[in-house]
Amino acid sequence: MSEVRPTRTIRVDALARVEGEGAMYVRIRNHQVTDVRLRIYEPPRFFEAFLRGRSFLEAPDITARICGICPVAYQMSACTAMENACGVEVDGPLRLLRRLLYCGEWIESHTLHVFMLHAPDFLGYESALEMARDYPDRVQQGLQLKKIGNELMRVIGGREIHPINVRVGGFYRAPRPEELRELVEPLRWARETAYDTVRWVAGFEFPDFEQDYEFVALRRDDEYAILDGRLVSNRGLDIPIAAFNDHIEEEHVPHSNALHARIRGRGAYLVGPLARFNLNFDRLSPLAREAAREVGFLPECRNPFKSIIARAVEILYACDEALRLIEAYEPPEQPFVEVPPRAATGHGCTEAPRGILYHRYVIDDEGTILEAQIVPPTSQNQRRIEEDLRAFVARTLTLPDDELQWRCEQAIRNYDPCISCATHFLKLEVDRA
Numbered sequence: 001m002s003e004v005r006p007t008r009t010i011r012v013d014a015l016a017r018v019e020g021e022g023a024m025y026v027r028i029r030n031h032q033v034t035d036v037r038l039r040i041y042e043p044p045r046f047f048e049a050f051l052r053g054r055s056f057l058e059a060p061d062i063t064a065r066i067c068g069i070c071p072v073a074y075q076m077s078a079c080t081a082m083e084n085a086c087g088v089e090v091d092g093p094l095r096l097l098r099r100l101l102y103c104g105e106w107i108e109s110h111t112l113h114v115f116m117l118h119a120p121d122f123l124g125y126e127s128a129l130e131m132a133r134d135y136p137d138r139v140q141q142g143l144q145l146k147k148i149g150n151e152l153m154r155v156i157g158g159r160e161i162h163p164i165n166v167r168v169g170g171f172y173r174a175p176r177p178e179e180l181r182e183l184v185e186p187l188r189w190a191r192e193t194a195y196d197t198v199r200w201v202a203g204f205e206f207p208d209f210e211q212d213y214e215f216v217a218l219r220r221d222d223e224y225a226i227l228d229g230r231l232v233s234n235r236g237l238d239i240p241i242a243a244f245n246d247h248i249e250e251e252h253v254p255h256s257n258a259l260h261a262r263i264r265g266r267g268a269y270l271v272g273p274l275a276r277f278n279l280n281f282d283r284l285s286p287l288a289r290e291a292a293r294e295v296g297f298l299p300e301c302r303n304p305f306k307s308i309i310a311r312a313v314e315i316l317y318a319c320d321e322a323l324r325l326i327e328a329y330e331p332p333e334q335p336f337v338e339v340p341p342r343a344a345t346g347h348g349c350t351e352a353p354r355g356i357l358y359h360r361y362v363i364d365d366e367g368t369i370l371e372a373q374i375v376p377p378t379s380q381n382q383r384r385i386e387e388d389l390r391a392f393v394a395r396t397l398t399l400p401d402d403e404l405q406w407r408c409e410q411a412i413r414n415y416d417p418c419i420s421c422a423t424h425f426l427k428l429e430v431d432r433a
Helices: 047-051 056-064 071-086 093-123 128-134 136-157 177-181 184-202 241-247 273-283 286-294 304-328 377-395 401-413
Strands: 010-012 022-029 032-039 216-219 230-233 248-251 260-263 344-352 355-363 369-375 426-431
Touching: 022 377, 032 377, 047 056, 047 369, 056 071, 056 355, 056 369, 071 093, 071 344, 071 355, 093 128, 093 136, 093 184, 093 304, 093 401, 128 136, 136 184, 136 304, 184 286, 184 304, 216 273, 216 344, 216 355, 230 241, 241 248, 241 344, 241 355, 260 377, 273 286, 273 304, 273 355, 286 304, 304 401, 355 377, 377 401
Parallel strands: 022 426
Antiparallel strands: 010 426, 022 032, 216 230, 248 260, 344 355, 355 369
8 A cells, every 4th residue: 555645636537427517626735634625617507597588487397407317306396486476386186296206206316326326336336337247137226217217207297308298387288097007016116126225225334424414304294395395404494495595595606606505604504315314204104214224224314425325215215105196196177277477486495306406586477587596406515515525534534545536536426416407516636735
């Protein structure tokens, strides 16, 4: 093993297995971490700017183009914000269909991360392709699970990527019961496979690393919150969505094209599956709770490397919930409710796979968008990622350069960052010069 120098520089031009582009910079001087920066250099995409002047009915289709992995999240947050502005509540079978569509996105997005992007870190492979040589059955399971999530999105949303069947007030077309029943057997297989996946990932070797997080997620007393709820934390935050900007502020930092978010007067916070699991464990389905207990994964877990277990539990939950929703489904009389525009400000917040996604719109009497604000989960987690890296590198300074680089990349992938959503990441550079 080569000697670990007290002052050194490690550079990686591109971080693999994350969505988007950017850079990370870590500087170490005399065995001390002096600087950590996640430099998101992907050019700003200006969605908030070119929403201005468009019809409020166009927001779901426009914002869906922000991300090909989690377009449903953008559509649902946009729809609920517009409906909030217009004083309309979408309930009954239409709300059930929205939740079912969201389950499809959770299944496909979480599965992509667990099997293809993050598992290689724990098993010592550079990629899922390399991992497939020794774990072909696991990779095939992941591909099949993702396909089932995609199929659920296609049946309800019209297609898997950037669904075309979603509109303010509901859907352009409601699926027939027999279309959904065709998904029952595949989803039963997916549920069994997801349970096995929880067992599999819980057996990985995790670094001994915990942080003192403020977890933030949506919360409802009657279900595992996805579409709506109050915004809560483990440190007393409990607010309606309309109060988001009263408690959470964004700021620009010179090294990132994406804004950093923090809770006013407190600092960084964590959103995503680990936050949801810790804050809403009691609202998971009995089967999902059983799987988590079986592997000893219980609230309050503060190890970010174990977020892969939380994602696996949520895959299981989404499969179980999808089956429940299909069984309860009765076609609505109309595929959407009318949403007459009015001059108002609307707020929407849903749980994207990576965490809370907040939308705020100001519209006029004709429904023209005057202002738009979109706060994606990855930008909310950026400050927390930097703090995790600073603490993690400080504890692993004795590692040689190549192993430290690997661990830093893995620490970033704990968050499954979606850089294009944040606009926004990743090159790794550790400077010990």
